[in-house]
Amino acid sequence: MPNSLTEAQVEQFWNDGYVTPFDCLTTDEAAECRRKLEEFEASVDGPIDEYIRIKCHLAFKWLEDIAHHPKILDAVEDLIGPDILLYLSTFWFKDAKDGKFVSWHQDSAYYGLDPHDVITLWLAFTDATPENGCMKVLPGSHKWPDQQHVETYDENNLLSRGQTIAGLNEDDAVLMPLKAGQFSMHHERQLHASGPNVTDDRRMGMSFTFMPTRVKCVLDRRSATLVRGTDEFKNWDYDPKPRHDLDPVCMETIQHWIRAYADPDVPQEAVRG
Ligand SMILES: O=C(O)CCC(=O)C(=O)O
Incomplete structure (x- = not known):
């Protein structure tokens, strides 16, 4: 075990459903990520998530x-062990005052993963603050029963179906601010959300969904990337490995999954009994 988390941090993750913040990239490295992503956006003349939204890695x-x-995989290993798959990764960008938000939801509601020992790690490329819409969580909510999600398709909601858990009492919500280069981790069943960016600069970050190789998708056979250890279970096909930036084989895989996640006919797990 790498022991990059203290025992108290491991305990906090399983008891409260989240743990934060952790240093990862330097400020310069985070700024370089931003520069490269914005260079791509300039080349396509539009926001990145119109082209690359799922399995962004x-x-x-x-x-x-x-x-x-x-630093990422050691922290993840401390929570779920040494054999680690990366299922999804998503860009979460909010432009200055663009009104975008993320409604209260559980990542687990749409993934169909079993068991739910799954971690969403959110890495900040810019500072994420209460003012620019950092994430917030409801501590302990990963132990609540599965929640109903209403699909609003609100155009300001960064979630592809605008899926929302309505009528929540937010009094106990905890904000998870991050410095550029830091990450937070939350449990796949944790209720979380984020408000709008009311500042004059972008908020940029991305999430990675990590799971132990024993986890399977109960909806159908899907693909993931083995990022550490070995896979004795073979529950997943493997994603292609990028040979270079914008590798056409990888870009086709991304487009396939963007279509699938927005398609109401593709099986999604709305509520697990
Ligand atoms: O970036 C945000 O504000 C929300 C991200 C999120 O919902 C997630 O990483 O699961």
């Missing part, structure tokens, strides 16, 4: 390297 070789960063 496949789009850029340098990002796949970050997904293997020892």
Whole structure:
């Protein structure tokens, strides 16, 4: 075991459903990530999530390297053991005052993963603050029963279906601010959300969904990337590995999953009994 987390931090993750913050990239490295992502956006003349929204680590070789960063994988290993798959990764960008938000939801509601020993790690490329819409969580909510999600398709909601747990009491919500280069981790069943960015600069970060190799998808057979250890269970196909940035094979995999996640006919797990 790497022991990059203290026992208290491991305990906090399983008791409260989240643990934060952890240092990973230097400020310069985080700024370089931002520069490269904005360079891509300039080349396509539009926001990145119109092109690359799911399994984003496949789009850029340098990002796949970050997904293997020892500080990230050591922390994840301390929570779920040494055999680790990366299922999804998503960009979460909010432009200055663009009104975008993320409604209260559980990542688990749509993934169909079993068991739920799954971690969402959120890495900040810019500072994430209460003012620019950092994430917030409801501590302990990963132990609540599965929640109903209403699909609003609100255009300001960064979630692809605008899935929302309505009528929540937010009094106990905890904000998870991060400095550029830091990450937080939350449990796949944790209720979380984020408000709008009311500042004059972008808020930029991305999430990685890590799981032990024993986890399977109960909806159908899907693909993931083995990022550490060995896979004795073979529950997953393997994603292609980017040979270079914007590798066409990887870009086709990304487009396939963007279509699938927005398609109401593709099986999604709305509520688990
Ligand atoms: O970036 C945000 O504000 C929300 C991210 C989120 O919902 C997630 O990482 O699961």
